Amino acid sequence: MTSYIIKRVLASIAVIFIVSIFVFSIIHLLPGDPVVMALGLETPMEDIERVREEHHLNDPLPQQYITWIVEMFHGDFGDSLIEFRPVADIIKERLPRTLAIGIPAFVLGILLGLLIGIVSAVRRGKAIDQTLTFFTTLSIGTPQFWIGMLLLYLFSIKLHWFPMRNLVMPGESILGYLRSATLPIICSCLQMMGSISRQTRSNMLEVISQDYIRTARANGISEKTIVYKHALKNALIPVVTVIGMNLRNIIAGAVLIENIFSIPGIGVTMTNAINNRDYWVLQGCVLIVSFIAVFGNLVVDILYGYIDPRIREARG
Amino acid sequence: MEDNRNILLEVKHLKTSFFTQAGEVKAVDDVSYYIKKGEIIAVVGESGCGKSVTQMSVMQLVQSPPGKIVGGEVIFEGQNLLEYDRNSPEMRAVRGAGIAMIFQEPMTSLNPVFKIGTQLSEVIMIHKKVDKKTAWEEGIKALEAVGIPDAKSRMENYPFQMSGGMRQRVLIAIAVACGSKLIIADEPTTALDVTTQAQVMELLQSLVKTYGTSILMVTHNLGLVTRYAERVYVMYAGKVIESGTTEDILMHPVHPYTKGLLNSVPKLDASDEERLVAIKGQPPRLSELPSYCAFYPRCPYACEECKQGYPILEEVGPNEHFCACWMKNKEVAHAE
Numbered sequence: 001m002t003s004y005i006i007k008r009v010l011a012s013i014a015v016i017f018i019v020s021i022f023v024f025s026i027i028h029l030l031p032g033d034p035v036v037m038a039l040g041l042e043t044p045m046e047d048i049e050r051v052r053e054e055h056h057l058n059d060p061l062p063q064q065y066i067t068w069i070v071e072m073f074h075g076d077f078g079d080s081l082i083e084f085r086p087v088a089d090i091i092k093e094r095l096p097r098t099l100a101i102g103i104p105a106f107v108l109g110i111l112l113g114l115l116i117g118i119v120s121a122v123r124r125g126k127a128i129d130q131t132l133t134f135f136t137t138l139s140i141g142t143p144q145f146w147i148g149m150l151l152l153y154l155f156s157i158k159l160h161w162f163p164m165r166n167l168v169m170p171g172e173s174i175l176g177y178l179r180s181a182t183l184p185i186i187c188s189c190l191q192m193m194g195s196i197s198r199q200t201r202s203n204m205l206e207v208i209s210q211d212y213i214r215t216a217r218a219n220g221i222s223e224k225t226i227v228y229k230h231a232l233k234n235a236l237i238p239v240v241t242v243i244g245m246n247l248r249n250i251i252a253g254a255v256l257i258e259n260i261f262s263i264p265g266i267g268v269t270m271t272n273a274i275n276n277r278d279y280w281v282l283q284g285c286v287l288i289v290s291f292i293a294v295f296g297n298l299v300v301d302i303l304y305g306y307i308d309p310r311i312r313e314a315r316g
Numbered sequence: 317m318e319d320n321r322n323i324l325l326e327v328k329h330l331k332t333s334f335f336t337q338a339g340e341v342k343a344v345d346d347v348s349y350y351i352k353k354g355e356i357i358a359v360v361g362e363s364g365c366g367k368s369v370t371q372m373s374v375m376q377l378v379q380s381p382p383g384k385i386v387g388g389e390v391i392f393e394g395q396n397l398l399e400y401d402r403n404s405p406e407m408r409a410v411r412g413a414g415i416a417m418i419f420q421e422p423m424t425s426l427n428p429v430f431k432i433g434t435q436l437s438e439v440i441m442i443h444k445k446v447d448k449k450t451a452w453e454e455g456i457k458a459l460e461a462v463g464i465p466d467a468k469s470r471m472e473n474y475p476f477q478m479s480g481g482m483r484q485r486v487l488i489a490i491a492v493a494c495g496s497k498l499i500i501a502d503e504p505t506t507a508l509d510v511t512t513q514a515q516v517m518e519l520l521q522s523l524v525k526t527y528g529t530s531i532l533m534v535t536h537n538l539g540l541v542t543r544y545a546e547r548v549y550v551m552y553a554g555k556v557i558e559s560g561t562t563e564d565i566l567m568h569p570v571h572p573y574t575k576g577l578l579n580s581v582p583k584l585d586a587s588d589e590e591r592l593v594a595i596k597g598q599p600p601r602l603s604e605l606p607s608y609c610a611f612y613p614r615c616p617y618a619c620e621e622c623k624q625g626y627p628i629l630e631e632v633g634p635n636e637h638f639c640a641c642w643m644k645n646k647e648v649a650h651a652e
Contacts (some may be wrong), residue, residue, distance in 0.1 A: 211424040217377055218419075219439045219490060220412035223403055233429050308429055309474040 004305045004312050012298040019290045024065050026283055034279045039081075055280075077287075078280035082272075087284040090269060095288070097167055098265035100177070101257060102250030105185045109192030110243055116193070117200025117239075122227060124205060132197070140194035144253075148187040148260035155183060165262040184261040188253055192246045199242050203235035210234070233307060240303050247296030251289045324530050325374070325415070325498055326350040330388035332366075332373045335381065341603045343369040343383070345554040351498065354528040356521070358535055358545035358562075360577070362599045366554040367534045371500045375411055376402040393497070413443040416491030420503040422483035426475040432459075432486055433471030436493065443494045458493035459486070462519055481512035488519060492527070499523070502534045517544055538581050542566060547636075550574050553600050553610035556629065560637035570632050570639040572615045609642065617643050 035051045036043070052058050055078065056067050071078070077087035116136060120129040139147075156164040162183050168176030207213065208231050216230050217223075254267030266285055273281040305312040332344035343366045351357050359367045372378045374390050376397065390397040392414060400407040411417075419425045427435055436458065437451035446454070452471065459467035462485045475483055484504065491499050501520065505513035521544055523529045533545060541548055541562060548565040550558040550573065558571040569575045576595035597614040606612060608623045615622070622642045629638040 211419060211421050212427040214377065215417075215419065215425045215487065216427070218375055218411055218417040219494075220408040220410070220442055221438065222408060230427055230430075234427070237429075309431075310428060310476050313474075313476070 001305060001312060005302055008298055008301045008305075012294050015294050015297075016291065019294065020069065020287070021065070023283055023287050023290060024068055026279065026286065028061070034277065072287075077284040080278055080281045082276050082278045082281075087280050090281060091266065091284055091288060094265045094269050096169065097263055098251055098254045098258065098267060100167070100169060101181060101184045101188060101263065101265070102254055104181070105188035105253075106192070106246065106250050108185065109189035109246065110196060112189070113193040113196025114200055114239070116197035118204060118227070118232070120197065120201045121204030121208065121235075133201075136194040136197045138194075139190040140198065142190075144187060144191060144256050145260055147190060148184075148257065151183045151187055152260070167261070167263045184257050184263060187260070188249075188257045191253075192242075192249065195246075196239060196242055199239050200235060203238055204231055207231045207234045237304065237308050240300050240307065244296045244300030244303075247299070248289060248293035251292055322352045323350050324353045324355075324393065325532075326389075326391045327370070327374060328389040328391065330370065330373055330390065331386045332369055332378055332383060333386050334383050336603070338603050342554050342605065343602055344373055346388075347551070347554070347556050348388075349549050349556065349559065351530050351532055353497070353530055354524055355547070356524060356531045356533065356545050357547045357549065358533045358541045359549045359551060360535060360538065360541060361551035362536065364599055364602070365551045366602070367551045368502055370551070371417070371502055371532070371534055374500070375415060375417060376400070376407055377411075377417075409443070412439055412490065413494045413496060415498045415500060416494065416496035418484065418487050418491070418499060418501045418504050420506050422480045422487065422507060425487060426483055428475055430474070431471065432473050432475065432478070436471070436486065436490055439490050440493050454493055455489070458489040461492050462486075462489045463515075464489070479512075480508050481516060484508065484512075484516050485519065488516075488523070491529075492523065495527070496529065498530045498532065500532045500534070503536070504533065505537070505540065506535075513540075520544075538566075538578065550577070553605060554602060555610070555626075555640065556638075557611070557641070558639045559629070560633070561635050564633060564635060564637045568633070568637075570637070571611075571641050572617050572643075573611050576614075576616075609640075619643070 033048075035048050035055070035057065039048060039051065056064055059067065075088050077091070079086055080090060083090065116132050120132045123129045152164060155161045163180050166180060167184075168180045170177040204227075208227075213226060213231060216226050221230070251266055254263075254265055255271060256267070257263070258265045258267035259271060266288065269281060270285040272278070273285065326348075327350070328348050330344055330347045331342065334341040334343055345366070347366070347370050349357070349359070359370065361367045369378060369383075373385050374392075374397070376385070378385065380402070385398060388398070392410065397407065397410060400410075426432070433452060433455055436455035437448065440446065440451040440454050440458075441448065444451070444454070456467045456471060459470055464470055464482065464485055470478075470482075475486075478486070488499070499520065504520070505516055508516060517540060520531055524531060531544075533540060535541065545562050548559065548562050549556050550565065550571065552573050558565065558569065558574045565574060566578065569578055573595070576593070579593040580595060582592055595614055596616075600606075600610050600613070608625055609615070609618075609627050612618050612622050624642065627640040627642045629640045631637065632639045
């Protein structure tokens, strides 16, 4: 298992390296000179040159890349061209807000998804299965922004149960956090809950008809143990993939959620950076999202190995 | 009749049906048999004749819905198992400990994500009410008892690290560890190669000698029957159509179906001109059974008399040789 983990970690580092090259290329691949685009066409040549120098844009590309990496290791992501302050500060300020919505939504999505999936599989064809299936299909099929607007309209505007904006961080007031974060968390977890529950249900049904489940029954193991131990561990293998793919949604999904619920987090920062051509901010944000995606895949791979000994053997 | 004290399992008039959209399918229709302590018997028949469903019914493991046991009794050690609810603790106590079952597919019959030792000791813990450590120790002993070398390290293996024969031994080890009195082996060797088949069968036979275990083989391999079984039940379309000692069934079969089954087995001493005779036609669909003998459409001896209704099992010879055929007493019709 240890050698398996080491191999996975090394592979992830390789991926991060490749990802960093892509992120680095953003500035050079996008059309137009970033400095001209940022400062405007009427800016005097000297100013443009000065900014280019400041950002090492006149160095040879490999050197630029190395400078960029070294600076990043020192926590320096460059300065925002719009806000005139370090990108690291901006991220440090806004990431917690994104995580305050993303992580609870992620955890809630997994827990509810698993629960609904197991219940539907065990009660297959019964009224409860049909009801749950209806709602999970609905939650997958409905666009997130529309659900978000419906929630806002119903619970904020009509019923006044929750505020429309102004996310309060849990550090400031727990109650305030619960009130202001409930709607965005619900909105952001629904899609994931739906896909995990569908996946869990179909896997459970497939696993429950396997020969080894029949063996377990024939050996007098109780139905509860069979469902929650023997079947679930097998059924979880594909679910882990879905969970891993959703990990990056903690941040990537924030783009939509934060714009709907007016939360000044990474998602809003990223959209603004694109609109304002604030390259260094964009670069920093994309890098964070990529890291989380790679990290998510690493966690999934390790979980795979933990759950399925055959994978450990084959890839170890 | 037999000495009752010696009878381990007696199935009486068992009926299992599947209720599908096409209507009731009688998979097991009025099947009766018994097995004595320390005896090996065989249930023989084509695919889909209800031989496996009969055994699943005994264990109350038929998928429900659509399956349902609609009648009969399953008396194991004097207790009618059908009085227990299928999910009751009493029924679970019988499964694995009283009656163990070994299936056709050793490759898929063990859970791929748990160690052999975990799967083995889990069942031991349930039935023997011992702690984890003791169960693990007993698991090692059981693996040794079924002839698995290096049992201690094998406990740490996962099923995918073992061969088919090894896995079948592990399944037998579970039965041994829990002191099962009856092992129902549903085509235990079909998926194994010939040498492994023999080893597994020898192992099962040795359990009879060592522990006095009874073994019920469900098979279509008449070679296994000849070699190991003392008595045979031949099933066709959900019914027992002939039963008797292995010798009687193989040497003096009465039912045309049994004869057909025997003729379709290759013989070493057959002359070149002699060809294998297949039973013509297909096994009937259980949802479309006639109101008379189900073998009628395929029977070479069929005649109008056969259409008078279901033939019942009647004694046709000494040593409890029974046969369900309208023509059984017409020696002429059965002349070879």
